Amino acid sequence: MTQSLGENSATRTASPEGPTEAGGGVQTSSPAPRPRRGRRTDWRKVFEITVLSAPAIIVFLAFVIFPVFLAAYYGFFKWKGYGPPTEFVGIDNYLTIFQDTAFHEALLHNGYIVVLSLILQGPAAVALALLLNQKIRGRSIIRVLIFVPYVISEVIVGTGWSLMLQSAGAVNDLLEKLGLGFLAVDWLSDPKIALWSLMIIISWKYIGFAVILFLAGLQSIPEELSEAASIDGASYWQIQRTITLPLLGPTLRIWAFLSIIGSLQLFDLVYIIWGQYISATAGTSTMATYMVLNGRLAGNFGYGNAVAVVLFVISLVIALVYQRYVLRRDTEGALTEGKK
C-alpha cells in the first residue's frame, strides 16, 4: 500500500490539475484557460462528484463490502438465519471449523487444485501461446475457438462433462473403441481419480484464458529484440528462453495470481458435477462447497458465515503475500496501484 501512496502523489503532481491541490506549486504555468475556481464552482464540483459517484458507491458498499462485515459479525453466533442472531458463541464456530476433518480435507483439496492448476496450465499455456504467436493462417479463428470453453457457463461445462465422464459415458466408450479400454475408469466417483478428473475439466475450461492472456503479453514485446538477437546468431529456443520468457514475466505473475485466487474460491464446477453430498466422498470438496453444505443447506447460518470468513482470510493472506513478494517487482500490481 505504501507503493500506492507514492503512486498517487506522483500522478497528482503530474496531472494538469495538480496546482489546485499543491497550492500553486511549480506547475502554475499550466496554460489551460480554466474557469475561475471560486467558492461557487467548488460547491458545484462537490455536487457533481457526489451525484455521479454516489449510486455506484452505495451499491458497492451495500452489496460487496457490507456483506463481508456481516459475515464477520454473524460468524460469532449460533444462528439458524431467522430473526436477529442472539446466541453469542464467541469463537466456537471457528474452533469447530479448525477441528473438523471435513474442512481439513476441503482445504487440502483446495491446496491441490491451486498447485495443480499452476503446474498443468502454466507451461502448456506458455507453449501454446508461443506456438500461436507465430505467423500462421487462421490465427484469429483459432483464438476464438480456444476461448469458447472459457465463455460457456460452468453449468454447461459441468453438465456436459459429467455426462461424458459417466462410467458408461462417451469418454470410456471412445477409449474402448480406440483399443485403450484398460484406461477406462470410474472418472467421477473413484476418490483416487475424481480430483484428477476435476483438474482435467478445470484445465480445459480455463487454459484458453491463459493462452489469450499470454498471447497479448507476447504481442506487447517489441519484435526488434528478437530480430536483433537472431541477427546475432541466437537460435529460436535461445531467443524464447532469454528474451521472450523473462519479458512475459509480469503477465505470467498476474495470471498465476488470478489462478490461485480462482482455485481457492472454486465452487460452481464441483457443486454442479458432484452435487451436494458426493463431493466429500469423491474427494473433490472445496472450502466453498463445505461452506454451502454446512452453512445454508444445514441451516447453520452462523457457522456458514464463519467458514466464509476463514475462506476470505486465507485468500486475502495469500493474495497479500503474493502481492508483496511476487508482484512487487513488476511496475504495476492489480491492487496496489492501477492509477495510470
Place this chain on the structure above:
Amino acid sequence: MATLLVAPTKSSQTLRRAPKVAWGSPMTYVIAFLFVGICIAPVLYIIVGGFRTNAQITNSPSGLPSPWVIDNYVSVLVSDVFWRQVANSAVAGILTTVGVVALGLMVSFVLARYDFKLNGAMYSLFAAGLMFPMTVAITPLYILIRDLGLMNTIGGIVLPQIAFALPTTIIILVPFLRAIPKEIEEAASIDGASRIGFFFRMVVPLSLPGVITVGILAFVASWNSYMLPLFILNDELSYTLPLGVQAFASQYSVDTARVLAFTSLSMIPALIFFSLFERRIVGGLTGAVKG
C-alpha cells in the same frame, strides 16, 4: 496503461506481417489443430448429442447421430419452461448490463477527470473489491437480499451482480476516460458546455469502445452466473437458464438427448455475443488484468 494494452492487440497484429523465420510449419499446424480440437470437442459432443436419440446414445455413447433427429431440439424450443428461463436470463442480463454501464461510467468519469482529495481512496476502494469474490459474500448476501424482500426476484440477483461487476468496469473505463484529451474538454467548456454537458455529449460517445467491452463482460457474466441465482432464486418460475439447465438435467436424467439439446440451446446467446465481440472482450480482459 490499459488503454495502451487494449489497442496494441490490433495494431501489432498488422505490424507482425514482417517476414519471419518459417519454423516447423506443419508441426505448428498439427499442434494448433489438436489443441483447438480438444477445446471444441466437448462442446460439439453436447451440440451433436442433441441430434441423437437416447437409444443411440446408450448403444454407442461416443458415436455420431444416425439418423439425425431434431425432435429433442424441437421439444425444448416449444416448451414454455425454456422460454421463460431465457426471458428471465435476458432480463437479468440486460438490467445488469445497463446498471453496470450507467453506474460504472458515472463513477469512472469522476475518478478519471475530477481532482479531489478522496480520489485515490475511492479508486482503491473499488480496486480492493477485486479481493471480495462473490463466494465469500454469498451467505450474508443471501440474508441481506432476503431481509430486503427480494428473494425470487430478478432485482435480487441484478443488484449484487452490478455491485460485483463494478471493480472490473471501473478498472477498464478509467484509463479510457483519462485518455480523452484535455483540449476537447476545454473546447467544450469554451463553447458553453457544463461539465455534465461534456459528460453526455463527449464522454459517453468517446468511451463507447470501453463501454461495449464492459457491457459484454457484464452480460456474459450475468448470463452464466450460477452461485447467486442458486441462493436467491428458489421458485422455479424465477429460474434463470443455468439453474434451469441443472434442474432439467436432474429432472430428465434418463433423457440424456433432451438434456444435451437443452444445454446446447442455452449456450447460444453467450457464444453469439462472444464471437461478435471477441476482440473487444479479449482486449478488455487483458487490459484489465495488466493495467
